[in-house]
Amino acid sequence: MAGFKTLDDIGAVSGRRVLVRVDLNVPVADGKVTDATRIERVAPTIAELSKKGAKVILLAHFGRPKDGPSAEFSLEPIARATADVLGRPVGFASDCVGDKAADAVAAMKDGDVLLFENTRFHKAEEKNEPAFTEQLAANGDIYVNDAFSAAHRAHASTEGLAHRLPAYAGRTMQAELDALEKGLGNPARPVVAIVGGAKVSSKIDLLMNLVKKVDALVIGGGMANTFLAARGTDVGKSLCEHDLAGTAKQIMIEAAEAGCAVILPADGVVAKEFKAGAPSETVAISDVPADGMILDVGAKTVQSVNDWIDRAATLVWNGPLGAFEIAPFDRATVAAAKHAAARTRQGKLVSVAGGGDTVAALNHAGVADDFTYVSTAGGAFLEWMEGKPLPGVEVLKR
Ligand code: 3PG
Ligand code: MG
Numbered sequence: 001m002a003g004f005k006t007l008d009d010i011g012a013v014s015g016r017r018v019l020v021r022v023d024l025n026v027p028v029a030d031g032k033v034t035d036a037t038r039i040e041r042v043a044p045t046i047a048e049l050s051k052k053g054a055k056v057i058l059l060a061h062f063g064r065p066k067d068g069p070s071a072e073f074s075l076e077p078i079a080r081a082t083a084d085v086l087g088r089p090v091g092f093a094s095d096c097v098g099d100k101a102a103d104a105v106a107a108m109k110d111g112d113v114l115l116f117e118n119t120r121f122h123k124a125e126e127k128n129e130p131a132f133t134e135q136l137a138a139n140g141d142i143y144v145n146d147a148f149s150a151a152h153r154a155h156a157s158t159e160g161l162a163h164r165l166p167a168y169a170g171r172t173m174q175a176e177l178d179a180l181e182k183g184l185g186n187p188a189r190p191v192v193a194i195v196g197g198a199k200v201s202s203k204i205d206l207l208m209n210l211v212k213k214v215d216a217l218v219i220g221g222g223m224a225n226t227f228l229a230a231r232g233t234d235v236g237k238s239l240c241e242h243d244l245a246g247t248a249k250q251i252m253i254e255a256a257e258a259g260c261a262v263i264l265p266a267d268g269v270v271a272k273e274f275k276a277g278a279p280s281e282t283v284a285i286s287d288v289p290a291d292g293m294i295l296d297v298g299a300k301t302v303q304s305v306n307d308w309i310d311r312a313a314t315l316v317w318n319g320p321l322g323a324f325e326i327a328p329f330d331r332a333t334v335a336a337a338k339h340a341a342a343r344t345r346q347g348k349l350v351s352v353a354g355g356g357d358t359v360a361a362l363n364h365a366g367v368a369d370d371f372t373y374v375s376t377a378g379g380a381f382l383e384w385m386e387g388k389p390l391p392g393v394e395v396l397k398r
Contacts, residue, residue: 004169004177004396007048010142014053015110019140020045020170021157021392023147023376024060024078024115033081037359038149038376043085045146045170046113050088053110057139058082059096059157061120061150069121079115090115096157097122097135105139119157126155133160146170148177149377151392152384162395169396177393179373180384183352184213188313194305194336196221197319197357200244204251206318209387211255211262216308218263220297220321220332227252227264233285236270236292263308267298269322269329276326296322296329305332306339309349315340317353318385320361334365341370354381 022042027034049056065073076092083090089112093104096116104114119125124132133156137143143165145151150158151173161167169177184191191214195203200223210217219227222239229240230248255262264285270292271280282298283289297305302321309315317340324330343349353362354375362368375381380390 003398004174005167005398006169006174007045007144007171010144010168012052013049013142016054016141017057017105017108017139018049018054018142018144019057019059019136019161019165020049020144021059021147021150021161022046022170023149024058024075024082025062025150026078026081028077031077033078036081036085039078039082039085041172041376042146042170045144045172046086048171049144050111050113054142055105055108055110056113057105057108058090058113058115059119059136059161060115060147061125061155061157062118063120065118065120068123069117073118073120075115075118082113082115086113088113093117095121097132097138101139119155125157126153128154128156128160130160132156133164136161137164140165143167144170145392145396146172147392148173148375148390149380151377151390152380152388154391158392159395162392167396173393173396175373176375176377179352179375182350182372183314183316184385188350190215190312191314191316192216192218192308192312194218194220194315194317194321195319196223196321196333197355198222198239200226200241200248203319203382204244204247205386205388206382207251208254210316210385211251211260212258213387214260214316216261216263216312217255218305218308220265220301220305221319222323223319224265224297225294227262228285231264234288234290235294236288236290238288238292238294263304265294265297265301266304267300268294269296269298269331270294271329274323274326280328295326296324297332302332302335305336309336309340309343312349315349315351316385317351318355318358318381320357324357324361324364330361330364333361337362337365337367341365341367344372345370354385
């Protein structure tokens with residue numbers, strides 16, 4: 001891949017200590033990993049390095065510990081989950097620096113895999129302190145970053161180390177950067193973006209950036225209500241950030257100036273309460289009852305979204321169209337996701353999606369595997385969509 005050094009450039013690694021930054025920040029309930037996707041994503045890099053005889057030392061964070069080491073934020077259970085995914089033993093060292101780390105590394109044989117305890121147990125990690133980076137670097141000859149989803153953090157293990165050791169992008173980082181380049185960097189046109197989710201306030205920068213880059217922007221989810229209200233549509237009791245009317249108008253002005261079509265809902269599925277099986281009806285967007293809440297976009301809107309997907313060569317998707325967690329308000333999201341998946345399977349669409357809710361919605365629709373690329377990144381994917389440079393990626397550039 002142009003622009004980044006990857007494992008193809010790494011040379012002989014047999015017997016060498018390779019520090020691999022991975023994202024093992026996975027959901028855990030009752031001590032069990034409930035979704036191993038992120039572990040599965042980094043498995044190829046680990047397996048490749050191990051097969052080539054490297055001593056593979058994994059660096060990762062887990063959660064946001066505030067006060068040093070604790071059982072709650074320990075990576076130890078995740079070492080076991082990683083071993084299950086890899087189908088091979090994964091050692092564990094109860095610290096990522098100091099004697100415990102050094103002793104564990106000294107005991108490694110070629111091809112072994114070792115996970116260090118949570119890097120965030122040291123405050124210096126998030127501060128990217130050079131002295132701490134130095135301590136981390138003491139256990140490695142080479143650095144590989146395979147954690148795109150943590151690349152928006154300029155931490156010692158995500159950014160600092162790349163200045164200190166020969167640095168390479170791992171296979172997942174490489175795939176991610178490749179997909180993102182196809183999505184917004186240098187995309188086939190027309191490009192359509194679907195942005196949903198609850199609030200405009202969390203996605204202002206993202207929307208401002210997208211209107212300059214894409215040919216059409218579909219706005220769904222709760223945030224569409226803010227745009228509708230700004231335009232003068234009565235949205236009843238719907239979730240709506242009325243104080244952001246000015247921002248919404250500004251985004252629409254910028255879109256018009258950039259020649260980006262903005263597609264807002266033409267109809268909505270409304271209910272009087274937000275709960276499973278609540279009675280609901282589809283109404284034209286101008287006819288939302290005063291006591292009604294828009295919880296999904298209607299069939300007409302889905303048709304127009306699908307028409308835009310048909311016209312698109314590239315689709316970038318972040319955020320569901322409706323309150324997809326509760327039936328029947330998942331209908332529009334599922335229908336559009338299936339349509340995008342079908343176009344992708346036919347080779348007519350490059351589809352890139354990301355963000356926590358989005359991945360859950362695509363899994364719910366059963367089509368995540370059909371998209372060209374689904375990012376497991378949350379914050380990093382958003383910052384990428386906002387057009388911001390990601391420190392962990394910048395530092396890997398040749
Ligand atoms: C994530 O879960 O999005 C990444 O692992 C980054 O975690 P953070 O938001 O705590 O930095
Ligand atoms: Mg996060």
